[in-house]
Amino acid sequence: MRRLFGTDGVRGLANGELLTPELAVALSASAARVLVDRDRSHRPVAVVGRDPRASGEMLESAVVAGLASAGADAVRVGVLPTPAVAFLVGELDADFGVMISASHNPMPDNGIKLFAAGGHKLPDAQEAAVEAGLDTPAARPTGADVGRVRDLGDAGARYVDHLLSATPQRLDGLRVVVDCAHGAASTVAPDAYRRAGADVVALHAEPDGLNINEGVGSTHLDRLQRAVREDGADLGIAHDGDADRCLAVDATGAPVDGDQIMAVLAVAMRDAGELAGDTLVATVMSNLGLHLAMRDAGIAVRTTQVGDRYVLEELRAGGFTLGGEQSGHVVLPRDATTGDGLLTAMRLMARMAATGSSVAELAAIVTPLPQVLRNVQVVDKAAVAESPAVRDAVAAAEAELGGAGRVLLRPSGTEQLVRVMVEAPTAEQAQAAAGRLAEVVAAAH
Known part of the structure; x- marks a missing residue:
């Protein structure tokens, strides 16, 4: 299975092949087991928020179910910005937080991002542990040990x-x-x-x-x-x-x-x-x-x-x-x-x-150098970024610009895109170089 977490959580087409309610249940349950202090001196508490996408209603229910199934209490804060959820994790002294959002992506997409205690984003090692926990059998609490759910009415205030x-x-x-x-x-x-x-x-x-x-x-x-x-x-x-x-x-x-x-x-x-x-x-x-x-x-x-x-x-x-x-x-x-x-x-x-x-x-303190950014849709962003033809095209563009500009190619962290960025002394030079690079990237396999 490919790595679930990108640069900003797990993101994809909601209810599509990847981002399903079943995954949301499993992911939140794994987070409840991985992101809580080992002493288990208290029932774990997680703050859960979302943006207003229609699919967020479905995924919020799945996340809350996963938390409760792992013995964690869920505090629903409703529709709030991602930074508000991060703030409330610290404000409520919760063990972790879950934000359901795909940020700037189109409406059909959605995502799940996790915050550790204090409202901090997870380091790679913790994300990997949460992902590994998806395939790890775990005991299920019953009776009074099942997690509870409550709403925080003054979260926005x-x-x-x-x-x-x-x-x-x-x-x-x-x-x-x-x-x-x-x-x-x-x-x-x-x-x-x-x-x-x-x-x-x-x-x-x-x-x-x-x-x-x-x-x-x-x-x-x-x-x-x-x-x-x-x-x-x-x-x-x-x-x-x-x-x-x-x-x-x-x-x-x-x-x-x-x-x-x-x-x-x-x-x-x-x-x-x-x-x-x-x-x-x-x-x-x-x-x-x-x-x-x-x-x-x-x-x-x-x-x-x-x-x-x-x-x-x-x-x-x-x-x-x-x-x-x-x-x-x-x-x-x-x-x-x-x-x-x-x-x-x-x-x-x-x-x-x-x-x-x-x-x-x-x-006006900043005088930007002309910069062109092209997002090129590809099938396999990692393979394209490693293509010899792409590397050669980048080297040629850098040689052409000399020390007066720069070139940057990078795969998107959330979509099947390769981002081509060129800065040059003039907008015409930047556009021309970015256009040539974009054509090479689009043709690479």
């Missing part, structure tokens, strides 16, 4: 209170349009921003179980850009389906990506004495422009492989206080154990309020 306590400045005077992607933040994001003082226009905040991420949210900024311009708002904020991402647009509708947001927050935290080691942690996908801007600001950049879990590992290992990805996953470990799109947005708006600057003025 607790999370919003936490966000407010972690925001250093009120947002009075700012008008923001927030694109909730018909996802998990549809209620809590507008509520949090309003309670912090902002004037909020909620966009795509009517989830029906089928419309999540459907041409909206952080992967489709065009409607948000138009709404911000038409409304005359100060900025727009875009979340994805589970709201662990945050992208922005300025008052003209121009995009502000994760690199620019990280740069703004890094300078703000440096000025406040909160940027540990004057260091930012980013992935290999971050634009060269971010590195140059941070160098000029006297801020070091630590680089990791793609995936916010690897950013988190580097943050924890070095005791750093800010990291993230160009895609908008931003991690502030003093206030969150995983990427939190709502916290990121509130800290970005707090910087605007504190300085009286527009988001465009703040983001």
Whole structure:
């Protein structure tokens, strides 16, 4: 059996070949056995949340059944962002957490991601142990030892209170349009921003179980850009389906990506004495422009492989206080154990309020090098990435760019895609090189 866990949990077509209710039962039962202290001095407790996909109702029931069958109590928190579930694991002193979401993926997909005690993502070794437990016979509790299930009615309020306590400045005077992607933040994001003082226009905040991420949210900024311009708002904020991402647009509708947001927050935290080691942690996908801007600001950049879990590992290992990805996953470990799109947005708006600057003025610290990203659908992403023809094409592109740009190919962690990224001195050079590479990748077998 192929490895179940990708870079962000188990993900696939809900009720398809992989992500079935049967797997959800087995996976949650195995997690209840693996992720709990061995002394068993108490009944294990797991927090269970989901995004609003229709299949989440089915998978939530299966997860809860698996937990109870293994003797663990389930605390259902309902539809909430992934970072809210991570926060509540720590807030409730639970043994672990389960989030049912496929993040930015289309509605037919879903996923199961696990959080360890404290709300931290699982290291590879623990994921492997949970997966191995799927095939390990285990005793089944009976009678009073079967797990119980309860709902936490104030889960969203607790999370919003936490966000407010972690925001250093009120947002009075700012008008923001927030694109909730018909996802998990549809209620809590507008509520949090309003309670912090902002004037909020909620966009795509009517989830029906089928419309999540459907041409909206952080992967489709065009409607948000138009709404911000038409409304005359100060900025727009875009979340994805589970709201662990945050992208922005300025008052003209121009995009502000994760690199620019990280740069703004890094300078703000440096000025406040909160940027540990004057260091930012980013992935290999971050634009060269971010590195140059941070160098000029006297801020070091630590680089990791793609995936916010690897950013988190580097943050924890070095005791750093800010990291993230160009895609908008931003991690502030003093206030969150995983990427939190709502916290990121509130800290970005707090910087605007504190300085009286527009988001465009703040983001101008980064001058991005033209960057082109192509997602190429393939049958076997691992085999394509190892293809000699692909390696030769990458080497040729790197030789052509010399030291003035860079090339990065990597298999997606969640889909059968190979991502081709090229940075070059001009957009034309980047487009041409990325196009040639994409053709080679598509033809590789």
